[in-house]
Amino acid sequence: MSTSCVHLVGAGPGDPELLTLKAARLLRQAEVVVYDRLVSEEILDLVPRGAVRLYVGKASGCHPVPQKDINSLLVDVARSGKRVVRLKGGDPFVFGRGSEEALYLARHGIPFEVVPGVTAASGCSASANIPLTHRGIATGVRFVTGHCRENGELDLDWDGMADPSTTLVIYMGLANLSLIGAKLAAAGLAGDTPVAAIAEGTTARQKVCVATLADMAERVAAAGLEAPVLIVVGHVVKLATVLSKAAPAKDRLGLEERVVAV
Ligand SMILES: C[S@@+](CC[C@H](N)C(=O)[O-])C[C@H]1O[C@@H](n2cnc3c(N)ncnc32)[C@H](O)[C@@H]1O
Structure with a gap:
């Protein structure tokens, strides 16, 4: 055979x-x-x-x-x-x-x-009306993992990631949100940098929680988001508010249901 x-x-x-x-x-x-x-x-x-x-x-x-x-x-x-x-x-x-x-x-x-398939960063950000790059706001995008191997230390390039002109997309970061927020703040990223956490993105169960770097762990916990969750950090998140108001309601996903806090 x-x-x-x-x-x-x-x-x-x-x-x-x-x-x-x-x-x-x-x-x-x-x-x-x-x-x-x-x-x-x-x-x-x-x-x-x-x-x-x-x-x-x-x-x-x-x-x-x-x-x-x-x-x-x-x-x-x-x-x-x-x-x-x-x-x-x-x-x-x-x-x-x-x-x-x-x-x-x-x-x-x-x-x-x-x-290839549509990766969570593209699918979830589109579904939440967050452009990953936008002229004058974000000149690039970076995908990182927020999960450490065998529960070891989260060893990331925090200084490189704390860049206000680049969008940061964090996969598998839900369990380490407090640590990620603290590390990015210590590396110089402003506490009021907008953040979106998108749970079960692109599905009928999608939930989006918008917060800031300083309060993201608290707000995501309060919103009760459950895995899979994708985190988007950067000023492009602000555009979601504008775009969500203008976007027509989707066939399956009502915007009101999807956005739990903007
Ligand atoms: C092991 S990674 C797999 C990533 C996958 N290969 C991709 O390209 O999207 C799993 C992580 O992807 C993210 N993810 C995948 N699908 C998602 C979805 N529908 N909504 C939110 N996050 C998702 C979450 O951060 C989750 O913890």
């Missing part, structure tokens, strides 16, 4: 309409789908009934399937000759460990193809 190609596919941030045409086609043709926690049910509905679905994400309170087991599972499925999709939330190459899986497949002589 010939070895099949593993498609490392990005599912986007949740809204199934943000899936690429290529991702949708591969899902409809799949015989085996290996998927993560952040992949929405509506997207899984595209997988044919007869296909095997293998969940390798972390359930609340449980340990995730170790990465090494996921890697060897992908090799085994590819060697079975089945059409396999490895489906990940957002983009596989943005904080998705897609590159680790690609390296493992390459080392084992398994062909693979990466299919």
Whole structure:
């Protein structure tokens, strides 16, 4: 039996309409789908009934399937000759460990193809009417992780990140919000810098909490936001207030429901 190609596919941030045409086609043709926690049910509905679905994400309170087991599972499925999709939330190459899986497949002589997805930064910011860059306000954007490996120290370039002319997007930062706020303030970022926390962005359950660097941890806790949450820090957040007033109500997401504090 010939070895099949593993498609490392990005599912986007949740809204199934943000899936690429290529991702949708591969899902409809799949015989085996290996998927993560952040992949929405509506997207899984595209997988044919007869296909095997293998969940390798972390359930609340449980340990995730170790990465090494996921890697060897992908090799085994590819060697079975089945059409396999490895489906990940957002983009596989943005904080998705897609590159680790690609390296493992390459080392084992398994062909693979990466299919990009809309990353949370793009999807959630668009859905909350926050442009990531804006002429005269933000000349660049930086994506960082707010989660430390094996609960070690959060070792980030705080001085570089404390730049008022750049938008900072923090993935996986919910548990470390107080620490992140304190570190950025110590590096010189003003306490009144606007911040938006977007929970379950692009889905019907989306919630947005707007705060400042100084009070973001407190406000996000008070708003009761739950993971997945994306944090956007920078002056572009102010534009959300203006744009949200002008934007027509979306088909599925009422603006009033989505914005809990602006
Ligand atoms: C392990 S990372 C995966 C990122 C993914 N590969 C991507 O490109 O978006 C998970 C983090 O992404 C962010 N995230 C992903 N989907 C999200 C969503 N729909 N709403 C808010 N944050 C999201 C959260 O910060 C979450 O903790």
